[in-house]
Amino acid sequence: MGETSILIVDDEKAIVTMLEMMLKKEGFQTIHKAYTGREGLETLEKNEIDIIILDVMLPDANGFDLCPKIRQISNAYILFLTARVSDLDVLTGFATGGDDYVTKPFNPLEIAARVKAYLRRTTNQKSAEGQQKSKKYDFGRFIVDEHAGELLVKGESVPCPTQVYLLLLYLCKHPNQVLSKSTLLEAVWGFDHYVDENTVPVHIRRIRERIEEDPSQPKHLVTVRGLGYKLVKGNVR
Template structure:
């Protein structure tokens, strides 16, 4: 699995890039691309299929937060931010711009490897379940999630869906009309709850609503159950 995974490291600190590259190769990852600016990263993404992006927030030609939406125009890759910023606002900004996870500097490179492996394990489970479920589709009238194709369709049109957003939506589609707390969703979809706070779920819920709801501020499908969590319902909300 590791040898087929393509990784792009984007950081202007060459020592960090080299350290991450060496560590990832020791962990069995060999298809590794590197860039020291956001511009160079976009050029690589234009020419290559990338599965995972390790993206520094502070780049010489702009913020990683600013580049993330541009990356999302080219790729649905799993994006892991490297950031020295630790405030809730900064973390939420990272998720809101399209990131999937973050590690704060200074960091242990093995933690980065652990995050990547956790993502690959979750993604592998999705692929296995997809192969076992022939043409499994979840139809909610306005939108349809095609598990076998790994695609989201809204009003018949394919809508780009970053990996973590897709995996959260898929989990909810598989368990309609059930209320899940934020902590339960973190454990089920992210696979851990030690490093990421529950705001992660709130941001990804909003990203789902922006895709599937006609009016994200007045959701019909993905509802908030006050004091309990969220649930995905079928049919028209009464």
């Protein structure tokens, strides 16, 4: 855990100090701090960062606007801190390249829980890939290449933020099974508390926007009313 590099970008120094103390107490020693969007980008250009905790309202930038610039130079896991909780705000954050979000005010232990859950998922995924031959999940219109960590739609590579990819991969590994929201939260996020109830539907929508010909009338990733979601089985090779 000590080798994991975390960048905190927030103009409220009290929040930065609190998060730094909490994360170090939890075993994360490589902590970078920035108080403006410009400082955050400069830090990213000079350091290898694994996780970014990014405030949405910065003095010189909007975190949602900053996110695409971050994605040009980093694939780090991005966790938004925001006081904006409308569905549109959440969708905006995810659409710009973010992976998750926490609303203010927040319990600092919630941040630690999400960071640890993310690291646990990525560690387990890498371990599984090392122990067995990775598969390509072929659903005709799209293919998920587990080894490459890539989504191909009609032969073209389609960018996928971490959480979207992990959710899609889990669905691919459980085709034709009806999976509830709580099952998906536990399997993909690592827990089913501290997570907004819209998290799974929003990520399902993001998957559909990538794999479906018409996201409003999905044929591959369907909703089973009152029960959950099902990825209609294709050929697995």
